[in-house]
Amino acid sequence: MADYPESMKYTKEHEWARISGKSATVGITEFAKDQLGDVVYLELPELGAEVKRGEPFGVVESTKAVSELFAPVTGKVTKVNQELVDAPEGINDSPHEKGWMIEIEMSLPDELGQLLSAAQYQELLAAEER
Amino acid sequence: MTQRTPLYPSHLAAGARMVEFAGFEMPVQYQGVLEEHAAVRNQAGIFDVSHMGEVVLQGPGALQAAQRLVTNDLSKCKDGQAQYSALCNERGGVIDDVIVYRFSAERLFVCVNASRREKDFDWMLAHAGERASVRQQSDEWAQMAVQGPAAPGLVDRLCEPRVRDLAYYHFREATVAGVSGCIVARTGYTGEDGFEVFCPPDGARRIWDAAVAAGAQPCGLGARDSLRLEVAYRLYGNDLDEEHTPLEAGLGWIVKLDKPGGFIGADALRRQKAEGLKRKLIGFKLSGKGIARHGYPVRPEGVEKHVGEVTSGTMSPTLKEPIGLAYLPAEMSREGTRFEVEIRDRPVAAQVVKTPFVTKEAQKKP
Numbered sequence: 001m002a003d004y005p006e007s008m009k010y011t012k013e014h015e016w017a018r019i020s021g022k023s024a025t026v027g028i029t030e031f032a033k034d035q036l037g038d039v040v041y042l043e044l045p046e047l048g049a050e051v052k053r054g055e056p057f058g059v060v061e062s063t064k065a066v067s068e069l070f071a072p073v074t075g076k077v078t079k080v081n082q083e084l085v086d087a088p089e090g091i092n093d094s095p096h097e098k099g100w101m102i103e104i105e106m107s108l109p110d111e112l113g114q115l116l117s118a119a120q121y122q123e124l125l126a127a128e129e130r
Numbered sequence: 131m132t133q134r135t136p137l138y139p140s141h142l143a144a145g146a147r148m149v150e151f152a153g154f155e156m157p158v159q160y161q162g163v164l165e166e167h168a169a170v171r172n173q174a175g176i177f178d179v180s181h182m183g184e185v186v187l188q189g190p191g192a193l194q195a196a197q198r199l200v201t202n203d204l205s206k207c208k209d210g211q212a213q214y215s216a217l218c219n220e221r222g223g224v225i226d227d228v229i230v231y232r233f234s235a236e237r238l239f240v241c242v243n244a245s246r247r248e249k250d251f252d253w254m255l256a257h258a259g260e261r262a263s264v265r266q267q268s269d270e271w272a273q274m275a276v277q278g279p280a281a282p283g284l285v286d287r288l289c290e291p292r293v294r295d296l297a298y299y300h301f302r303e304a305t306v307a308g309v310s311g312c313i314v315a316r317t318g319y320t321g322e323d324g325f326e327v328f329c330p331p332d333g334a335r336r337i338w339d340a341a342v343a344a345g346a347q348p349c350g351l352g353a354r355d356s357l358r359l360e361v362a363y364r365l366y367g368n369d370l371d372e373e374h375t376p377l378e379a380g381l382g383w384i385v386k387l388d389k390p391g392g393f394i395g396a397d398a399l400r401r402q403k404a405e406g407l408k409r410k411l412i413g414f415k416l417s418g419k420g421i422a423r424h425g426y427p428v429r430p431e432g433v434e435k436h437v438g439e440v441t442s443g444t445m446s447p448t449l450k451e452p453i454g455l456a457y458l459p460a461e462m463s464r465e466g467t468r469f470e471v472e473i474r475d476r477p478v479a480a481q482v483v484k485t486p487f488v489t490k491e492a493q494k495k496p
Contacts, residue, residue, distance in 0.1 A: 037147075037162065037163055037352065038162050041420065041445055041452075062163075063164065063356055063444060
């Protein structure tokens with residue numbers, strides 16, 4: 001069973017966000033990684049790009065499937081994991097750590113209330129598996 | 131209602147992720163596509179391909195009937211030999227690509243694609259004539275492919291009589307892992323050496339388990355697709371369909387326009403050849419970033435006009451480069467020609483390259 005730390009927030013689209021002050025570090029969950037299969041390609045926004053909660057900020061492709069990445073919060077991209085773009089298999093190895101994708105400086109911190117807690121996210125996963 | 135192959139329980143036990151494919155519940159992967167792909171390139175992998183169909187032509191006119199139905203020349207195929215071929219409609223469009231196993235001039239066994247089982251059977255029945263019976267045997271056979279450098283030895287040790295001496299595209303009836311009545315053929319869809327084994331459905335698990343115990347890694351449809359694409363083998367429904375001819379698909383080598391008696395579609399193909407091809411299926415690599423996928427439009431460099439489309443595409447696990455097949459206008463089909471693939475409304479640079487993408491020499495490079 002995958003580990004979904006309480007210290008992170010989650011989305012229904014299977015992204016996670018690690019919050020520190022006004023910034024949110026974002027990636028995809030262990031569950032999303034398992035569903036995708038081996039990730040072989042990653043497309044992320046430019047530094048400074050504006051992303052909007054619920055809208056695509058990038059694309060991740062496995063050997064078979066193309067999936068959009070959805071921003072959990074609105075704000076400006078302040079970091080991009082270029083190393084991961086160059087070697088996206090990092091997502092396969094450790095989606096919650098090495099697999100971080102971008103850091104967003106939140107412009108609407110109230111949105112955090114709309115994200116799922118680890119417990120809520122795991123309920124969602126249990127429902128998906130039924 | 132989807133069908134299950136006799137190996138369904140083995141797949142679940144091995145932790146496969148199952149998907150629907152051509153009406154079957156099939157394993158798309160077990161451990162991971164990249165690992166399975168590498169197992170076949172470096173060692174040995176085993177695939178359940180029981181979804182493939184089998185149609186048998188039998189009777190005094192079987193060879194003649196088969197010759198009318200397929201584009202390749204079965205008079206050049208000896209008994210005990212197999213031949214890659216195509217069934218075409220009158221317009222020359224590809225109904226299916228098949229392998230014909232010639233047991234004798236009176237008995238030919240045709241392996242067809244899962245999605246075309248019924249279509250092929252109906253077509254063959256309608257055009258076989260009086261002197262050959264056409265039998266649908268798709269549910270009477272399970273099929274496995276064991277592929278990779280270690281596959282020939284592995285399969286050989288399970289067979290009685292042995293099969294190691296079989297040449298490429300030759301086959302033999304054998305008992306495999308104690309299961310009698312099997313057909314063992316030195317064929318495959320991966321670009322590696324190996325065998326494909328047809329067996330009675332109730333013997334499938336025994337053979338599967340014996341091959342896995344001997345070291346063959348279970349591989350799913352995901353790896354099957356990336357392996358075949360690296361060697362530019364065509365996939366029906368992606369690269370081949372009734373709207374394209376085998377000539378356009380680069381399969382001119384299986385089209386024998388001058389064979390005695392001709393075949394269905396030959397007139398249309400002869401005309402197309404005389405007039406010159408307007409489009410061709412080519413191999414390409416992306417030099418820009420992204421992965422081209424089936425259905426993505428292609429355009430000339432710097433020109434916003436769709437002139438063709440991608441039929442297959444993936445990130446090559448061996449080369450770690452994005453590769454694909456696409457139909458392009460003939461004038462853009464020469465090796466080295468630059469064009470663009472539209473990926474999510476963005477043009478990405480591509481270049482026509484020689485196929486297969488992966489050769490034994492290319493694999494040896496670090």
